[in-house]
Amino acid sequence: MLGEPNSLSSFLVEGELTIVRFPHMNAFKKLPIVDSALPNLLALNFQDIANLVDKLGWPFYRTHQVLRWLYQHRAREIDSMSNLSKKDRDFLKTVATIIGIPAPTVMQSQDGTRKLLFSLENNLAIESVLIPDSKRLTLCVSTQVGCTVDCRFCLTGQMGLKRNLKAHEIVGQVMAAQDILEKGERITSLVFMGMGEPLANIDAVSEAVSRITNTQWGLGIPARRITISTAGFARRLKALAGLGVNVAVSLNATTNEQRDVLMPMVNKLNPLPELLEACRTYPLDRGKRLTFEYVLLSGENDSPEDAQRLTKLLRGIRCKINLIPFNEFPGSLFRRPPDEVIEKFQNVLRHHGLDVFLRESRGRDILGACGQLGKLPA
Ligand code: SAH
Ligand code: SF4
Numbered sequence: 001m002l003g004e005p006n007s008l009s010s011f012l013v014e015g016e017l018t019i020v021r022f023p024h025m026n027a028f029k030k031l032p033i034v035d036s037a038l039p040n041l042l043a044l045n046f047q048d049i050a051n052l053v054d055k056l057g058w059p060f061y062r063t064h065q066v067l068r069w070l071y072q073h074r075a076r077e078i079d080s081m082s083n084l085s086k087k088d089r090d091f092l093k094t095v096a097t098i099i100g101i102p103a104p105t106v107m108q109s110q111d112g113t114r115k116l117l118f119s120l121e122n123n124l125a126i127e128s129v130l131i132p133d134s135k136r137l138t139l140c141v142s143t144q145v146g147c148t149v150d151c152r153f154c155l156t157g158q159m160g161l162k163r164n165l166k167a168h169e170i171v172g173q174v175m176a177a178q179d180i181l182e183k184g185e186r187i188t189s190l191v192f193m194g195m196g197e198p199l200a201n202i203d204a205v206s207e208a209v210s211r212i213t214n215t216q217w218g219l220g221i222p223a224r225r226i227t228i229s230t231a232g233f234a235r236r237l238k239a240l241a242g243l244g245v246n247v248a249v250s251l252n253a254t255t256n257e258q259r260d261v262l263m264p265m266v267n268k269l270n271p272l273p274e275l276l277e278a279c280r281t282y283p284l285d286r287g288k289r290l291t292f293e294y295v296l297l298s299g300e301n302d303s304p305e306d307a308q309r310l311t312k313l314l315r316g317i318r319c320k321i322n323l324i325p326f327n328e329f330p331g332s333l334f335r336r337p338p339d340e341v342i343e344k345f346q347n348v349l350r351h352h353g354l355d356v357f358l359r360e361s362r363g364r365d366i367l368g369a370c371g372q373l374g375k376l377p378a
Contacts, residue, residue, distance in 0.1 A: 038097040041070055041078075042168045045207055056091065066092075067217035074175065076100060101172035104128070106180055113363030116177060120145065120169070124162050128173040128194055130187075131362050137181075138189040141173045143205055144196025149231045151252075151263045153295055155329045156195045164201040170208035174219060190221055192228040193248070197266075199233040199240075209243050229293065231263060234270035234278035241283045248291035248322070249279060253301055254309035262300070272313075279317055289318040293359075296325050296342055298335040307348035320355040327361050 041049065050063045065083060069075040078093045104116035114130040129140040146159035173194075178187060190212065192198045198205045209226065211218045223244035230237065231250050240247050253259035259267040270278075279290055292314065296302045314321070323346060326336045337345075342358065349356045 038095060040099045040168070041066065041096050042098060042100060042172070043166060045167070046210075052096065056095070058088070064217050070098070071171075071175075071211065071214075071218050072220075074179070101169055101176065104176050104180070109363040109365050111362050111365075114180075115363060116173070116180070118173065118176070126165065126169070126173070126195055128177055129363055130177055136188045137185055138191055139174060139177050139187045140191045140194045141170060142194035142196050143170060143192055143198045143201050147196050148200035148265075149197045149263065150265045151231060151250075153252075153262060153297055153326060153332070153334050155332070159195075161196075161200075165196070165204060167204045167207035167211065170204060171211045171219070174212055174221070178219075187221065188225060190226045191248075192226070197231050197233070198228050199230045199236040202236060202239050206239070206243060209245060213244070227291065229291075231266045232270055232275045233266060234275040237278045237282055244285070246288065246291065247282065248293055249275070250293045250295070251275075251310075251313075252293070252295050254306045254313060258301060262297070276313060276317075279319075284318055289320055291320055291322055293322045293324055296323055296337050296345065298326070298337040298341070300334060302337045302341050302345055304344060304348055307345045311349060311352040311354060314354065320357065321349060322357050322359045324359045324361060 039052075044052070046063070046067065049066055050060065053060065053062045053066065056062075062084075066081065069081045073080075075081055076098055078089050078096070078098060081089055081092075084092065101118055101120070104118045107115040107117065109115070112132045116128045116130065118126050118128070120126065124145045126142040126145055128142060131138045131140060142165065144164050145162035147154070147156045148161045149157055150160075151157040174187070174190065181187070192205065205228065209223070209228075212221050212226070213223045214220070224246070226243075227246040227248050228240055228243070229248040229250060230240075237247070237249075250263075253262050253267075253272065256267065256272040259272050282290060284290065294301075294310070310321075323342065325342055326332075326334050328334070328336060346356050346358060
């Protein structure tokens with residue numbers, strides 16, 4: 001260790017790179033250059049980079065320059081930051097490095113959906129899914145390896161939680177997906193509906209959203225094009241309000257007992273009445289509404305009585321409903337309801353004036369659909 005730990009260590013965030021500490025500039029020059037021991041610029045937030053720029057004795061505007069290189073020009077090495085002098089680049093290289101998440105393996109579905117598989121360290125893997133339709137190209141990103149929650153109908157839930165993703169691993173999925181797009185393609189919407197529960201990793205998710213939405217130096221995807229889906233951590237719902245994103249709540253049941261069975265963990269922590277109250281009091285922006293997702297499970301939650309109850313539960317909440325017929329996976333305990341049952345369910349809701357959409361999941365042949373993330377197809 002060189003000298004006393006000082007404030008420079010404060011730019012080493014996200015718990016992974018707490019290595020180099022030095023009290024004054026000259027100490028930089030004495031450091032051996034060991035890339036893996038240097039802070040990863042992509043793992044630093046705005047303030048961390050500003051602190052680094054300050055410590056290097058550079059003017060503040062360099063903070064934006066460096067950030068633009070990382071997120072807009074996609075610099076993968078410090079040497080390509082061509083508006084820094086060679087001397088400054090060499091200097092920066094002695095204190096920091098750039099390590100993106102590894103390039104994904106891409107699986108193509110017959111319906112145009114592409115699944116991106118990212119191998120992380122320790123044999124861990126995450127997935128993102130690119131879903132085209134006639135108007136949009138949506139990227140579905142993961143927020144955890146596995147999931148904190150244990151919903152009975154979800155393959156990811158069966159994995160348990162391996163670990164939370166860091167902010168740069170969430171942003172990295174978007175950047176990697178943009179990198180594999182074909183000419184003329186552009187990601188138009190982003191949904192946090194991949195592996196994991198966003199509200200169980202809210203700090204990293206918030207930080208990722210700020211880098212993704214920033215127009216000055218970040219990816220510039222507007223917050224209104226982003227939807228964060230939660231299994232229903234009612235007490236944390238308000239944390240999403242400041243982000244300007246759309247909120248989707250996975251309701252999936254119409255009685256507390258039913259939800260206890262289908263989503264035991266989250267419903268024990270925040271029972272259905274508490275969740276609905278949090279939705280009712282959620283500070284929705286003008287013109288916005290909540291989305292409720294409802295996975296239709298044959299014989300479990302798909303009866304006309306369920307549909308009737310659902311209309312009552314949602315009364316007075318500005319919302320729309322996405323019905324998701326259950327996507328089966330090898331070993332799943334549930335079945336997709338027959339089409340006529342789905343239609344009947346939908347009609348009851350429509351009859352009560354609710355805005356209902358049927359979300360036919362895409363990418364089923366590559367296990368890229370909702371609730372199928374977590375295992376490779378055989
Ligand atoms: N953890 C968050 C976001 C990821 S899950 C959440 O639960 O909201 C995204 C959506 O997929 C949720 O609405 C969830 O209810 C749904 N889902 C999970 N497993 C499914 C399956 N096997 N078939 C259809 N939808 C599923
Ligand atoms: Fe986790 Fe969402 Fe799957 Fe539930 S549905 S286990 S919260 S990913």
